[in-house]
Amino acid sequence: MQHKIINDLMNRLDISNRNDNAFIEFLKDKVSMEQMTLANGYPALALFFSQLDRISPEQKFKKNVHFYLEKTIACIQNNNLVTNSSSFSGITGLAFVVWVSSENGKKYQKLIAKIDEVLFQLLDIKLSRLKTQKFFGPTDFDVIQGLSGIVRYLIMRKEDYTHAGYLKIIMDVLIRLSSYINYKNNKIPGWIFIKEMIGAYESIYEDSDECFNLGLSHGISGVLSALSLAKLNGINAEGVEESILNIKNWLVKAQQRDIYGIYWPNRLSLEEELTGIRNEQFDKYHRQAWCYGTPGVSRALYLAGQGLKDHKLQNFALKSFLEIEQRPEETWRSNSPTFCHGYAGLLQIAKRFYFDTKEAKLIPLISRLEQRVMSYYTQEAPFLFKENNGFLIDIGIIEGTVGTVLSLLHTDHFADCIWDYPFLIS
Secondary structure, eight states, rough: HHHHHHHHHHHHHHOSSSSHHHHHHHHHHHHHHOOOTTSHHHHHHHHHHHHHHHHHHOOOHHHHHHHHHHHHHHHTTOOOOOOOOSSSSSSHHHHHHHHTTTTTTTSSSHHHHHHHHHHHHHHHHHHHHHTTTOOOOHHHHHHHTHHHHHHHHHHHTTSHHHHHHHHHHHHHHHHHTSSSEEETTEEETTEEEEEHHHHGGGGGGGSSSEEOOOOTTTTTTHHHHHHHHHTTTTOOOTTHHHHHHHHHHHHHHEEEETEEEEEOOOEEEHHHHOOOOOOOGGGGOOOOOOSSSSHHHHHHHHHHHHTTHHHHHHHHHHHHHGGGGGGGGGGGGGOOSTTTTTTHHHHHHHHHHHHHHTTTTHHHHHHHHHHHTTTTTOSSSTTBETTTTTOBBBOOSSSSHHHHTTTTTTTGGGGGHHHHGGGTTT
């Protein structure tokens, strides 16, 4: 069934024997698109075919990669270039896809150079602002909009002097963030969110002016993953190990337990941090997904364990993830097949754990999650999936069809799997 769904999307996105313009209009009409973004635009479609080509090189895959990158280039030529540096809605996501599609820089050299030039200009602006900033907001450092998400692309380009230089500067910022600071006569983690720094995410924190976000998508687990992946790839900035330990120790201390086992809340208030007394009203936001909750946090802790060569921490992270299966599924708040807060993200994390550990207990969980993802599949939908409120209308990797379908790839292919790098789980 998985192979059928992958082939179905491949056939629906294949531009062979189609009128190009008519197909693009059909695509725009049927789905919600942000044309230049990895989250939900042409780069995601190019990434889909690029990933298939890495697994099984075929001319038709290369042709489709080129087609969707051409559509991206047309947007650039229309002065439609994205103006933020982020991985999912900005220029880094586009840079990642073009590099992945370039056969290690053999193709698309001029395009890569132009995109990187814009990325470096945007990073200069962002890093200049952060240099003297005492407190940070989610868009400063998170995986979705901030510096942590950018780290994964720069790691791939670490052999280039300029990319390595920006990676070092970003790591220094994340290391500074991961230190402890004095705040209102208390020593607290530097990753505290205060209300004036929350910005676009204000509605999420309306009942907590000062808090700590634990999630992988917008919180400190994303920073832990970024620093751990850098260390695993041989990048050892001064203070990186201490920062990994700071975050790791704090997350382990922040774990909660109930009758089902370990879990991590989405956030902790400053009062909870200082008193150690848990305010259970915040549990109404708790979920089990890539973005928030035990799956993302446990994966970040596992990567930290790999970076630190701490086998006890790796075993703890795996055990924590496995305990999800004991928790009633209605409490997961996974009401979608997609990656960010749906079943596809859970599935990909489970597969990454299995690829690393070969733990047999993961096999039934992977099978269960695959069935959940496939239960949303319908050929009646223009792009294959339904949600609770109708057909899935996003096409991209984070909340759309491409990310959902790619999560169905078999772990036999994971040595060649790069499409999930921006999620900082590998």
